Structure formats: C-alpha cells, structure tokens
Amino acid sequence: MPLTKEQYKAFEDVVGAENITDDKAIMPAYYNTDFAAIILPKDTAEVQACIKLCNKFKRQFRPICTGWSGMFPKDLILLDLRRLNKISENNEQNMYAVVEPYVISAELQAELMKRGFNFCIKGAGTNCSAMLRGHGHLDQTTSGDDRNHLAIEWVTPEGEIVKSGALGSADEWFCGDGPGPSIRAILTSAVPPGVTPGVFTKAAVKLYHWPGPAAYPIQGHSPKYTLKEIPANMMARYYSFPSVEKMWNAEIKLGENEICYELMGFNAAMVACNITTCNEEEEGVFAKMNKEVQGPGFFVIIAGNSREDFEFKKKVLEQIVKDNDGISLKTVEDPEIEGILLCQCTRISASIRETFRAGGAFNSIPIMGQRDLTIKWAIGAGKAKEPLIEKGLIVDDGGAFFGWGVEQGHLGKTEIFCKFDPQNPVAKKAVETWQKEQTERAFKESYFASTMGSQDEVGPALGNYHLWWQKIIKAIDPNGVSPEGGALV
Amino acid sequence: MSLEQYKGDMEMCCRCSTCKFIPMQKIQGSDFSYVCPSIAKYNFHAYSAGGRMNIGAAALKNGMNYTPKLLDVVYNCQMCGACGVSCNYAMDMEVLEPISEFRMKCIEDGKTNPALDKVIAGLKKTGSMVPVKGKRGAWATGLKLKDATKVKVDVLYHVGCLSSYDPEMQKLAKSIARILQKAGVNFGILGDAEMCCGGRAYQMGYKDAFLAQAKKTMAQIKKAGVKTLVTGCADGYQTFKVLYDRFNLKGGLEVLHITEYIDRLIKEGKLKPKKKVEMNVTYHDPCRLGRLGEPWIHWEGKKIPGDRFVFDPPKEYRRGTKGIYQPPRDVIKSIPGVKLTEMTRIMEYSWCCGAGGGVNESNPDFAVWTAQKRIEEAVSTGAEALVSACPWCEKTLNEAIKASGSSLKVYDIVELVERAI
Numbered sequence: 048m049p050l051t052k053e054q055y056k057a058f059e060d061v062v063g064a065e066n067i068t069d070d071k072a073i074m075p076a077y078y079n080t081d082f083a084a085i086i087l088p089k090d091t092a093e094v095q096a097c098i099k100l101c102n103k104f105k106r107q108f109r110p111i112c113t114g115w116s117g118m119f120p121k122d123l124i125l126l127d128l129r130r131l132n133k134i135s136e137n138n139e140q141n142m143y144a145v146v147e148p149y150v151i152s153a154e155l156q157a158e159l160m161k162r163g164f165n166f167c168i169k170g171a172g173t174n175c176s177a178m179l180r181g182h183g184h185l186d187q188t189t190s191g192d193d194r195n196h197l198a199i200e201w202v203t204p205e206g207e208i209v210k211s212g213a214l215g216s217a218d219e220w221f222c223g224d225g226p227g228p229s230i231r232a233i234l235t236s237a238v239p240p241g242v243t244p245g246v247f248t249k250a251a252v253k254l255y256h257w258p259g260p261a262a263y264p265i266q267g268h269s270p271k272y273t274l275k276e277i278p279a280n281m282m283a284r285y286y287s288f289p290s291v292e293k294m295w296n297a298e299i300k301l302g303e304n305e306i307c308y309e310l311m312g313f314n315a316a317m318v319a320c321n322i323t324t325c326n327e328e329e330e331g332v333f334a335k336m337n338k339e340v341q342g343p344g345f346f347v348i349i350a351g352n353s354r355e356d357f358e359f360k361k362k363v364l365e366q367i368v369k370d371n372d373g374i375s376l377k378t379v380e381d382p383e384i385e386g387i388l389l390c391q392c393t394r395i396s397a398s399i400r401e402t403f404r405a406g407g408a409f410n411s412i413p414i415m416g417q418r419d420l421t422i423k424w425a426i427g428a429g430k431a432k433e434p435l436i437e438k439g440l441i442v443d444d445g446g447a448f449f450g451w452g453v454e455q456g457h458l459g460k461t462e463i464f465c466k467f468d469p470q471n472p473v474a475k476k477a478v479e480t481w482q483k484e485q486t487e488r489a490f491k492e493s494y495f496a497s498t499m500g501s502q503d504e505v506g507p508a509l510g511n512y513h514l515w516w517q518k519i520i521k522a523i524d525p526n527g528v529s530p531e532g533g534a535l536v
Numbered sequence: 537m538s539l540e541q542y543k544g545d546m547e548m549c550c551r552c553s554t555c556k557f558i559p560m561q562k563i564q565g566s567d568f569s570y571v572c573p574s575i576a577k578y579n580f581h582a583y584s585a586g587g588r589m590n591i592g593a594a595a596l597k598n599g600m601n602y603t604p605k606l607l608d609v610v611y612n613c614q615m616c617g618a619c620g621v622s623c624n625y626a627m628d629m630e631v632l633e634p635i636s637e638f639r640m641k642c643i644e645d646g647k648t649n650p651a652l653d654k655v656i657a658g659l660k661k662t663g664s665m666v667p668v669k670g671k672r673g674a675w676a677t678g679l680k681l682k683d684a685t686k687v688k689v690d691v692l693y694h695v696g697c698l699s700s701y702d703p704e705m706q707k708l709a710k711s712i713a714r715i716l717q718k719a720g721v722n723f724g725i726l727g728d729a730e731m732c733c734g735g736r737a738y739q740m741g742y743k744d745a746f747l748a749q750a751k752k753t754m755a756q757i758k759k760a761g762v763k764t765l766v767t768g769c770a771d772g773y774q775t776f777k778v779l780y781d782r783f784n785l786k787g788g789l790e791v792l793h794i795t796e797y798i799d800r801l802i803k804e805g806k807l808k809p810k811k812k813v814e815m816n817v818t819y820h821d822p823c824r825l826g827r828l829g830e831p832w833i834h835w836e837g838k839k840i841p842g843d844r845f846v847f848d849p850p851k852e853y854r855r856g857t858k859g860i861y862q863p864p865r866d867v868i869k870s871i872p873g874v875k876l877t878e879m880t881r882i883m884e885y886s887w888c889c890g891a892g893g894g895v896n897e898s899n900p901d902f903a904v905w906t907a908q909k910r911i912e913e914a915v916s917t918g919a920e921a922l923v924s925a926c927p928w929c930e931k932t933l934n935e936a937i938k939a940s941g942s943s944l945k946v947y948d949i950v951e952l953v954e955r956a957i
Contacts, residue, residue, distance in 0.1 A: 399554065
C-alpha cells in the first residue's frame with residue numbers, strides 16, 4: 048500500500064523534500080519492486096525519527112547501503128544510508144576507527160594506511176561498507192566477523208538508540224561487550240534468518256598494525272594498474288602442493304609461526320581472475336596456470352617490519368613450503384604480477400573480477416570452521432560442479448574451492464561458488480539445485496550445519512537457535528516493522 | 537545502436553557501487569573519493585550509473601515509465617564517462633553507451649528538456665551551440681590568419697563555438713593562433729564559414745541533430761582539402777576524432793588536440809618555451825580529451841551462448857586507457873618555472889568540470905556545484921592555478937570560482953605556453 052499524503056509529509060518533514068521519493072520510475076535502480084518510499088536520512092537522529100514513524104504508521108522498513116541487488120518485498124520503506132558517510136574518529140592510541148555505514152572500506156583503509164594501520168576488509172570487496180561484518184582476504188592477521196566490531200550504534204526497530212562498547216562509554220575504555228550485559232550476539236547476528244533488525248548507524252572497528260607503505264606506488268591506467276616497485280619488505284607468492292593434506296599442513300605450520308600477513312587459499316582460477324583485465328584473457332591465463340600448478344594451493348603475502356624480520360619470515364616460509372613439497376607458481380614470481388596481486392589482495396579491489404565479471408552472477412556456499420574438515424566437504428562440492436561445467440552452465444574453474452586461515456589458522460573459512468549467467472534460467476536452476484544439495488549433504492554427513500539450509504532441520508542441531516531468535520525478534524520488534532535489518536554491504 | 541542492443545550490459549550490473557567512486561586502488565582517503573558528480577550531489581542510487589543501468593534494464597522489460605523524477609535523473613548527468621572507467625576496471629560491460637541510448641530514447645519519445653531544445657533549435661538555425669553574437673570569425677580580426685576556404689593549408693584550426701563567440705573565451709583562440717604562427721605552421725581557419733562540430737548535441741542526446749550537423753561540417757572540411765585538423769576544445773576533439781569515426785564520417789582526417797600538437801612542435805624543436813612562468817599549478821584532465829578521447833573501436837558481434845559474457849569476435853572495451861593524458865602534462869612541464877602538482881582524481885578517473893551532457897544549459901547550478909568540488913580539490917594541492925585544456929572547462933571552473941570566492945586562478949594550457957614562448 049502506498050504512503051498516504053499525511054504519512055509522506057511526516058517523513059518529508061524529517062529528511063526534507065529532496066531526500067524522499069515515492070516515484071515508481073526510479074525504484075528499479077534499487078530493485079524491481081514498488082517501494083512505499085525511498086528515504087535518505089542524513090544522521091542517526093533522522094534514522095531514529097524515520098523508524099519511529101514506521102512504528103507509528105505500522106510500515107515496514109529496511110536499510111540499504113552500497114549494494115548489491117537484494118530481495119525487497121513490495122510496499123517497504125527503503126532507508127538508503129548513502130548520506131551517512133563520515134569517518135567520525137580515527138583513534139590511533141586505542142586502535143579503533145568509528146565509521147558510518149556509507150564509508151566504504153577503500154576510504155577507511157586509505158586513511159589508515161597513512162597512519163600505519165589496517166583493518167579487516169571483507170571478501171565482498173573494498174567497495175562495500177567498512178562496517179560490514181564478515182570475512183576476507185586479511186583474516187589471517189585481522190580476524191573477521193564480530194571480533195572487529197568493538198562498538199556499535201544501533202537504532203532498534205522501535206527507534207531506541209543503543210550504544211555498545213566505546214560508543215556507550217563515558218571515557219575511552221572500550222570493549223565489544225560493554226557496558227552492561229553483552230548484546231554482542233544480537234548486534235552482530237548477520238546470518239539469515241537472524242539478520243539483526245533495526246539500523247546500524249555507527250561502528251567502531253578494530254585497527255591492526257600495517258607494515259606496508261602509506262600508499263602503493265601505482266602506475267599505468269585502468270584496467271591494468273601495476274606497482275612501480277615492490278614495497279620494501281613485502282613479497283607475494285602462490286604455492287601449489289601435491290595434495291590437500293600437504294597444503295593443509297603447510298597452512299597450519301605457517302599459522303603456528305605467525306609469519307604470513309595474508310594467507311588466501313585461492314585456486315588457480317581466482318588468481319587468473321585477479322591478474323587479467325577481461326574475460327577472454329582470463330580464460331587463457333587460467334588454462335596456462337592450470338598446467339603450471341601441481342595441485343591445490345594458496346596465495347601468501349609476507350610483510351616484514353624490518354629487513355631482518357622480512358628475511359626471517361621469508362626463510363621460514365620457504366622451509367615450510369619445501370617441507371610440504373610445495374612449488375612456487377612462476378607466473379606470480381614475475382614482479383609485475385606480484386605487484387598487481389600485492390596491491391589488489393591487500394586493498395581487496397578485485398573481488399568483482401573474482402565473482403561477477405565472468406557471467407554476471409555467482410551463488411556461493413561459505414563455511415566457517417576447521418579447514419581440514421570443511422575442505423573435505425568442499426572437494427565433494429567441487430566434484431558436484433563438474434557436470435554443470437561440462438554442460439556449459441557454469442564457468443569452468445576446475446571445480447575448485449577456496450578459503451583462508453583466520454587468526455593464523457586456528458579457524459578457517461572455506462567457500463565454493465558457481466559463476467553463471469543469471470539470464471539463463473537453466474543455469475540458474477542448476478546452480479540453485481547444486482547449492483541446496485551440497486548444503487544438505489554437509490548437514491547429513493556431519494560436516495557443518497549451514498543456517499542457509501532449512502531452519503526446521505538445522506535449528507534443532509544448533510540448540511534451537513532459530514526459536515530463540517524468533518523470541519528475541521518478537522521482543523525487540525513488537526510491531527514487526529523491521530523484517531530484515533542490519534545487513535550492510 | 538539502440539537501448540535493446542545493450543540489454544546484456546545493463547543486466548550485467550550487479551549494483552556494486554564502484555561506478556560512484558574512482559577506481560578502488562586509487563582512493564587515497566575519504567576526500568575526493570567520488571567520481572560521479574550526479575550521485576555525489578543527488579544521492580538516490582538512480583543518479584549513479586548502476587541505478588541508470590538497472591532502470592534501463594527494467595524499461596526494456598516493462599516499458600518506459602516517464603515521470604518528472606525519471607527525467608530529472610536522465611538530464612542531470614554530464615555524460616562524463618567516469619562511471620564506466622571505474623566499472624570497467626573489473627567488469628566487461630558497456631556503461632556510458634546504454635546511459636546515452638536511454639537519453640536518446642527519451643528524446644525520440646518527445647520527453648525532452650526545454651533548455652536543451654532551445655540549444656538544439658539554435659544549432660539548427662545558426663550552426664552554433666552558443667548564442668551567436670556578431671560574426672563567427674570576428675575574433676581573428678587583425679591576426680592575419682589564412683582563410684582555409686580560399687587557400688590550401690596543411691593544418692586547419694577548428695576553433696569551436698565557445699572560443700569563437702564567447703568574449704571571455706576568444707582569448708584562447710587568439711593564443712592558439714599566435715602559437716601556431718610562432719611555430720611557423722601553415723595553418724588556416726574557416727572564419728565566418730566555420731560551423732559547430734555537433735558533439736555537444738550528441739552528448740545531450742540529440743543524435744539526429746548531431747548527425748545532420750556533423751555531415752555539413754565534415755563536407756566543409758573535406759572541401760578545404762586539409763589532412764590535419766587541430767582543435768583547442770576537448771569536446772570538439774572527441775567529436776572529430778571519436779564520434780566522426782564512429783559514424784564513418786572522419787575518413788583519413790588526422791585529428792589533434794592543441795596540446796598534442798604543441799607537444800609535437802616542442803619535441804620537434806619548432807616551439808621553444810624559454811621565458812619563465814613562475815607558477816604552482818595543477819592540471820584538470822577534460823573528460824573528452826582524457827578518458828573519452830580514446831579512439832573509437834569499430835566492432836560488431838554476438839554474445840557466445842554459454843556461461844560467460846564473451847563475444848564473437850572478442851570485444852575490446854574502451855576503458856579510458858588510451859586517452860590523451862601525457863601530452864598536456866609534457867607541455868606544462870616544458871614551461872620553465874611552472875611546477876605541476878597532481879590532484880587525487882586525474883587522467884582516466886578525473887572529476888568532470890560539470891559542463892558536459894547539457895548540464896551547463898539545463899541545470900547550471902549543478903554544473904557550478906560540480907566545478908566547485910574540483911576547485912576544492914585543486915586548492916587542496918596548494919596550487920595557485922588550475923590549468924585545463926578546454927574552453928568549456930575553463931568557463932565553468934571560473935564560474936565556480938566566482939560563486940565560491942576562491943582566489944585560485946584558472947588557465948588554459950595555451951595561455952601558459954604563449955607566455956613562455
């Protein structure tokens with residue numbers, strides 16, 4: 048149902064006439080649905096006022112940030128957070144930065160690099176919100192998920208402002224759980240169906256030491272930016288191994304020795320995506336690299352704090368690789384390619400090449416857990432991709448999976464996806480079926496319980512979390528105005 | 537071409553928002569990270585390239601849904617092409633082309649902008665994109681330039697509408713003429729007979745008006761029998777070099793921007809900038825000399841059925857890689873005493889001056905707002921002057937300076953060169 052004139056006027060009074068629209072013609076820019084209105088609040092107070100009006104008028108809302116295309120029901124009020132785009136604070140002493148939702152990771156990271164810091168950028172890419180919760184290429188040293196949200200400002204579905212951690216404190220002390228009883232689990236529950244309702248308007252993200260340059264010495268023109276030189280005490284390599292077991296063992300050893308700034312379990316196809324500038328080139332490079340690798344592998348960045356530190360890390364790396372019969376991919380040893388990967392994989396600027404460029408879409412199954420276990424499942428999921436590849440329904444990536452160590456490898460992320468043309472209904476259906484079957488297999492064969500699966504089946508295996516979550520939602524969103532909330536990308 | 541032909545490109549948009557920003561690796565902080573003036577000012581996603589692509593894809597599916605807001609989106613775009621550069625770092629898809637086709641479709645359907653209609657009516661009547669005051673060639677009085685309609689010359693200097701008629705911009709035409717004279721170039725102008733290249737009509741979406749004008753202008757150039765055309769206007773440069781080639785009008789004509797030509801003359805020793813010009817400057821890349829000035833790539837083909845967005849024959853995209861970036865910089869660096877400091881947004885990801893796509897005429901406030909953002913960026917470098925290579929840029933940037941009260945000076949490269957020789 049469209050907004051009444053009175054309702055529209057009430058929202059307009061909050062944000063101003065130029066920051067609200069119910070014009071149907073421009074709504075496909077966001078999603079092909081009839082939103083009741085699209086609203087551009089400028090700050091927390093305006094978000095709060097809008098949410099209070101949503102409660103008053105019993106209108107459902109959802110926030111949106113930089114992208115992607117989501118699923119939005121009809122008649123929803125869309126809160127586009129684009130005007131909340133400020134870095135509020137860079138606290139070098141306590142190593143956190145406070146950002147609004149529309150600060151993208153590239154902006155925050157560039158500011159941090161100048162100051163000798165970095166933060167966890169999510170694998171979705173540096174074009175996404177710096178507030179985004181998730182995992183990414185830098186997890187080996189920066190961890191991921193809720194470890195990095197030290198504090199959050201949250202406008203609840205009823206319009207109350209809740210501040211946790213530093214943002215809720217009177218002094219500089221901060222903690223992701225305080226003050227008062229911890230609500231971290233609720234605030235950071237971003238996995239369906241437990242996407243936190245309401246709107247996150249600020250987050251204090253944890254900062255980490257950055258041993259690299261204040262800015263990369265980039266040369267050339269898009270789409271091929273290269274480095275004038277490899278920054279001092281930095282190195283990028285790709286190693287392949289004769290077996291998954293050897294690769295995994297090397298990963299564990301590298302983690303134990305804490306020498307890798309980044310350990311990204313790319314497959315050859317993903318390296319090919321990163322270093323090529325178009326689809327045709329990517330196909331050729333992948334075919335070449337596929338012959339060059341001896342088996343599964345990973346991409347590593349070493350970053351030393353001094354020459355001595357760098358030499359030590361390099362020596363340990365080479366020893367561990369040798370002990371596990373790994374070989375370095377010659378293609379990546381080329382300084383031009385090494386430079387491209389160093390920059391892209393620390394600035395996380397080529398995720399779209401890895402995912403969307405080939406066909407326009409991808410469906411993924413991401414899993415957190417013990418890498419050795421999840422890799423075993425992923426090998427099966429990769430085999431199940433092969434018929435789809437043979438039929439030309441998905442992009443040929445050798446059926447490979449990828450993943451990376453988290454916090455020096457005591458945890459890990461494994462992921463496998465199919466890239467396809469979303470305009471091809473046969474391909475779309477085949478990929479959805481693959482995704483469903485492999486998720487179900489993971490549960491039945493006791494690898495993991497994905498919350499993307501059937502809640503009635505998975506929930507009981509996870510302490511009936513879904514029932515608890517439903518109760519929490521009922522308590523914090525009594526008017527049911529926030530069907531899905533805080534997911535920010 | 538038609539909007540339908542870009543269906544696949546528009547459907548490829550994953551709404552990642554990179555089109556709003558300069559290429560991710562080039563972002564140096566929270567300042568000057570945006571590349572699209574339209575989304576930076578108007579905020580609704582519809583004003584970004586991604587939004588425009590998604591609206592275009594929906595229009596092909598459900599039909600055009602004309603509303604005042606949609607037309608506001610359509611006409612508040614400088615067609616500067618920066619979105620495409622950022623997108624095409626990672627994606628293989630056309631961006632500016634479908635946006636341009638969407639605007640042309642609006643015009644075909646009669647959903648025009650009155651301010652732009654007026655400009656096009658003027659073009660059809662007078663052969664000029666700007667109001668005609670006096671004779672077109674009057675600026676050249678006293679310069680003793682050759683009339684290329686009467687005598688054979690090696691090089692034709694095509695002056696362009698703004699430098700011909702705008703009293704404040706005629707200085708650029710005069711500077712160029714004097715520089716070419718000093719270098720001993722056998723050049724001429726068409727004088728009162730010169731006509732508009734038509735390029736700005738194309739940017740505005742009036743393809744038919746552009747083609748009609750382009751045919752007349754090219755016939756005149758052919759009649760003059762010149763092999764080389766030099767222009768001081770970035771819009772003119774892109775029109776002659778890229779659009780005329782695209783529509784098979786250009787033939788073998790060599791098209792050079794004045795900065796390319798001066799660079800060549802300096803390197804050949806025919807021009808020697810010797811006099812010191814003590815000045816700290818920064819350089820603004822005009823969109824149509826830079827990213828949109830790269831050559832047209834003639835291509836026809838079909839998508840290969842299957843998993844990837846690839847074509848037979850393979851399609852090479854224009855990603856801004858081969859624009860004219862170095863010659864103007866080399867010219868600036870050749871002037872003794874001039875110190876060049878770069879801004880954040882340069883070359884293929886340069887921020888637009890605001891004048892393109894008809895915005896200068898349809899929404900001058902937006903044009904000036906866009907230019908003001910550029911002035912702020914130029915000031916942040918510590919430069920005392922912003923140097924560009926297009927009269928449209930200089931005019932708009934100067935208007936922004938007047939509006940903001942900045943003490944920054946704006947020059948065209950030719951003004952500095954003339955001082956130095």
